[in-house]
Amino acid sequence: MAASDSDSDLVARCRAGDDSAWQALVERYSRYVHAIAVQAFRLPPDDAEDVFQEVFLRVYEHLGTLRSDEALRPWVAQLTRRCCVDRLRADRREHPEGDAIEVEDADDAISRLDEAFTVRLALEQLSPDCQEVLDRFFCRDQSYRTIGEELALPPGTIASRISRCLGKLRERLEGRNPAPAASSERVSR
């Protein structure tokens, strides 16, 4: 995925039937959708996978109805949230003895994930070396040793590269604001 591809570029290309744009869109949003289902709503893996596929199916089917190409991100967040709430309601009907989940708590978590997504988008603007080392260390939780073995770099170089790249990421993020959170409601499970 080219770092310069904005959401509106991707949406326009998807609408024109560009398969590589669809793949890039899924790649860009996959972590976000997954994290909302698994972290914010704490869905078990099977339910989270169903929600994940359903969200992308709906995005694919309704991309043409999106009023503004820039609205992709809040739309995906709301769609994922709605699919998760529907899933929790269905589970609640089948298993009324289950634990309750506060959707308000989930919304707080979504706000934080939205901030994380902003950071992720900024990361995509950095050099491939920076993207790789920060992703491996922070997102994939790999040790200096593992990263060093896979990238053929000594641990000291990895530590300094992480520090330097984190600084670049901070500089890139300066002046940006996170998007607003989704609305609140309560559902039990």
Added chain:
Amino acid sequence: MTMTEEERIAELLALLPPAPEGWVRAAQQLPRARAGLDGLVARAEADAAFRRTLLADLESALQATGVEPRRAVVDELRRRLSE
């Protein structure tokens, strides 16, 4: 102790680990899966015998068209055939 901006960024990065590869791949294949589904549904509408065979084993029919028979895709095909 106050968290530095870089520590906060690191914490936010860690909130978005990769989604399982299989999930991502299946979602990326949606356009191809959709085309495969359209072909199967069109053929089933024109050929009653094929429709019966298809309904008897949706997973194999999807695999034969190169579509991974994940639950969401199978459910979608079943729904369209019942319309």
